[in-house]
Amino acid sequence: MSAICWGFVLRLGQGLIEASLTLLIGVAVAAILRRMVTPAGTRKLFGRGAKGLVRGWLAGMLLPVCSLGVIPVAREMRRSGVPTGTVLAFVLAAPLLNPISFLYGLTLAEPSTILAFSAASLLMTTLAGVLWERVFAPADDAARSEEFARLADLDPPAAQGPRRILSVLTTASKELVGRDLIFYGVGLLGSALLAAVIPFGSLQNTMKHSDPTSPLLMAAVSVPIYSSPLTGMMKIGLMFEHGNSIGAAFVLFALGIGVSIGLILWLSVEFGVGRIVLWLACYVGVILALAYICEPLLYDTAKVEVDHTHAFDDYSCPFLSGSNDLEGAARIKLAEKYGPLEQTSVYGLLGLLMLGAVAHRLDRTQRLERWLTTAPATRVAGPWWNRAVPGYVLGAVSLAGLVLFSIIGAYVFYPAPDEVLTEMSMVRAEAVVAARTGRVEESSRQLERWDLLSRKLQVGVFIRTGSLDPKAAEAADDMRERIEELRDGLRAGESRDEIAERILTLEKAYSVCRRWFDKEPKAIP
Numbered sequence: 001m002s003a004i005c006w007g008f009v010l011r012l013g014q015g016l017i018e019a020s021l022t023l024l025i026g027v028a029v030a031a032i033l034r035r036m037v038t039p040a041g042t043r044k045l046f047g048r049g050a051k052g053l054v055r056g057w058l059a060g061m062l063l064p065v066c067s068l069g070v071i072p073v074a075r076e077m078r079r080s081g082v083p084t085g086t087v088l089a090f091v092l093a094a095p096l097l098n099p100i101s102f103l104y105g106l107t108l109a110e111p112s113t114i115l116a117f118s119a120a121s122l123l124m125t126t127l128a129g130v131l132w133e134r135v136f137a138p139a140d141d142a143a144r145s146e147e148f149a150r151l152a153d154l155d156p157p158a159a160q161g162p163r164r165i166l167s168v169l170t171t172a173s174k175e176l177v178g179r180d181l182i183f184y185g186v187g188l189l190g191s192a193l194l195a196a197v198i199p200f201g202s203l204q205n206t207m208k209h210s211d212p213t214s215p216l217l218m219a220a221v222s223v224p225i226y227s228s229p230l231t232g233m234m235k236i237g238l239m240f241e242h243g244n245s246i247g248a249a250f251v252l253f254a255l256g257i258g259v260s261i262g263l264i265l266w267l268s269v270e271f272g273v274g275r276i277v278l279w280l281a282c283y284v285g286v287i288l289a290l291a292y293i294c295e296p297l298l299y300d301t302a303k304v305e306v307d308h309t310h311a312f313d314d315y316s317c318p319f320l321s322g323s324n325d326l327e328g329a330a331r332i333k334l335a336e337k338y339g340p341l342e343q344t345s346v347y348g349l350l351g352l353l354m355l356g357a358v359a360h361r362l363d364r365t366q367r368l369e370r371w372l373t374t375a376p377a378t379r380v381a382g383p384w385w386n387r388a389v390p391g392y393v394l395g396a397v398s399l400a401g402l403v404l405f406s407i408i409g410a411y412v413f414y415p416a417p418d419e420v421l422t423e424m425s426m427v428r429a430e431a432v433v434a435a436r437t438g439r440v441e442e443s444s445r446q447l448e449r450w451d452l453l454s455r456k457l458q459v460g461v462f463i464r465t466g467s468l469d470p471k472a473a474e475a476a477d478d479m480r481e482r483i484e485e486l487r488d489g490l491r492a493g494e495s496r497d498e499i500a501e502r503i504l505t506l507e508k509a510y511s512v513c514r515r516w517f518d519k520e521p522k523a524i525p
Contacts, residue, residue: 004196006326007317012192013334014314018228019068019188021345023176024352026069030076031172032398035164039080039152046077052086053129057122060094064409066228067095067260068187072175078270081149084141085129091267092283093125095258100410101229104455107462110240113298117253120290124254128283136279138272156373167372173356176349180266187262191226200320203312207239207248209305214245215291219284222256223264225315230413232257234455235311241477243305246298247291254287310484329441336445341412414460417517424453428510432503440490447487451480457517472516479513482506 033042046055065073074091078084097105097118105114133141158167203221207214227235232252239249259280267276318333319326338346359368431446454476462468486502494502 002326003200003317003319003321003323006330007319008192008196010318010330010333011195011314012188013330014337015188015191015226017334017337017342017346018231019066019184019226020342020349022064022066022069022228023184024069024345024348025063026065026072027172027175027352028168029063029065030072030175031168033073033076033080035158035167035171036398037396038157039149039155042077042080043082043149046082046086046090048083048086050126052083053089053126054122056086056090056129057093057125060090060092060125061097061118061121062099063094064098064100064229064405065094067226067258067263068184070094071180071183071263071266075180075266075270079148080152081145081147083133083145084137084271085133088132088267088279089125089129091263092128092258093121095229096121096253097233098229099407100413101233103410103414103463104230104459105233105236107459107468110298110300113240113246113249116294116298117250120250120294121254124283124286124290127286128279131282132279136275138275158372159374163372169355170359170368170372173352174359175356176352177356177360183262183266185262186265187226187260190224190261194224195315196317198316200317201313203316204308204310207244207309207312209243209245209295209299211245215247215251215288215295218245218248218251219255219288221312221315222252223259223284224261225256226260226262227252227256229257231314235314237455238309238311240300240303241480242309242311243300243303244309244311245295247295250291250294251287254290255284308488310487332445336449341409410459410463414456414463416464417457417461420453420457420460421514421517424450424457427453432507435486435490435499435503438496443490444487447483451483454480454483454513461517469516472513475509475513475516479506479509482509 037045046052046059060070063073070091073094074087077087077090102114102118105111105117138144158164198221206217235256236249236252239245239252264276264280267280319329323329363369427446427449431443431450434440434443434446458468458473458476461472482502482505486499486506489499489502
């Protein structure tokens with residue numbers, strides 16, 4: 001029972017850290033749409049009919065949000081009167097890919113497979129939107145959207161100047177502490193609880209290419225589990241490396257990354273439980289059909305299917321029953337997850353939460369809202385650099401800035417090769433020393449860091465040079481296989497001589513990998 005409790009705490013903390021940045025971006029985009037783009041501009045941005053469905057997919061692919069961070073954006077689209085089919089297409093498409101996770105997939109998974117997954121996402125999300133509009137939408141659905149648009153247009157726009165900028169901040173903070181906070185909490189709590197009760201290591205021998213039930217099992221596990229786009233893409237990359245089921249990988253892509261309990265609850269409250277359940281059941285059916293179609297078409301027969309994988313360890317309890325000092329182990333694992341980039345996003349999320357709570361508490365009469373939407377009585381023409389700019393221009397620039405932010409974030413998350421190699425050298429030393437001295441948990445943690453750094457190394461080279469030498473990629477793959485073998489040997493309690501032999505094999509693979517990546521990369525002309 002203690003393992004389940006501390007497993008729940010750890011998985012909840014990890015989920016919150018993963019979701020912090022994409023939640024911040026989600027409420028920021030919702031505030032920008034309301035205060036700068038305006039409801040009329042939002043409807044024009046997304047369009048109607050088939051064009052609207054495709055635009056919903058494209059906008060979703062560009063914005064770095066997750067299956068929880070998409071909720072405030074979708075609610076603002078709904079409030080502005082965007083057709084329901086377009087809203088649903090956006091909801092399903094937005095969490096799947098963003099520039100950072102797409103680059104990761106292209107580098108560490110098969111590029112043709114990732115491109116096929118992206119194309120399939122356009123097909124299935126567009127089909128889901130059409131299916132809603134033609135089959136599941138209530139008779140008054142279009143009329144309700146028009147009524148939402150009429151009411152939204154009655155709201156006064158934010159005043160130009162500093163007030164408009166301040167209105168975006170206050171709106172984002174209020175969105176974060178509003179009703180949607182329940183859906184965020186349900187998504188994270190439900191995911192953490194399910195992961196805690198699934199026994200440690202119980203998924204390590206699943207999702208095999210040779211097992212025809214793998215896509216079904218993945219659907220059962222991935223729907224209730226929250227996964228950010230980048231984390232989900234990392235698991236898909238591991239599935240490709242280990243020769244796991246491509247169909248199960250596609251299900252993880254479409255449902256594990258794209259759906260969560262919190263999102264399903266929001267959809268049910270917004271559009272009706274019965275209709276959403278039937279609509280989602282059809283959507284899952286389409287995904288499973290595509291999964292079984294892509295299995296023979298995309299599976300790389302050159303890959304050797306491994307007996308077990310650690311790709312799904314995050315979907316199960318992180319601790320064995322009877323383990324000692326679970327509190328300390330949970331603290332260490334959370335600290336490893338809580339890097340400088342994650343600290344910034346978590347602090348930003350907490351700051352916005354406090355601001356929203358204060359705004360709700362002190363502005364119950366909406367005086368701040370009236371001040372933000374009341375233009376000054378007189379407006380003096382300012383210098384050229386302080387001229388009034390239309391809201392839709394500011395909105396477009398802000399949304400483009402978010403896309404640019406995600407691209408810059410890719411360079412921050414995937415540092416230059418020399419930086420990664422320096423950190424990898426230190427992690428390697430700590431992992432080897434811990435393995436030689438019998439400190440299994442410490443060695444396992446450092447080996448996991450080593451594995452992640454090897455992936456960052458590959459992506460960092462790719463985004464800076466535009467290519468990656470196949471032999472260098474092969475050397476990195478071989479090194480990761482040796483890392484996993486050493487980690488498995490430690491956990492299996494192998495003898496000191498056996499561990500020493502595995503360390504020697506890993507050191508050789510590391511030397512080969514380092515020689516390939518130590519070469520000065522050529523810049524893109």
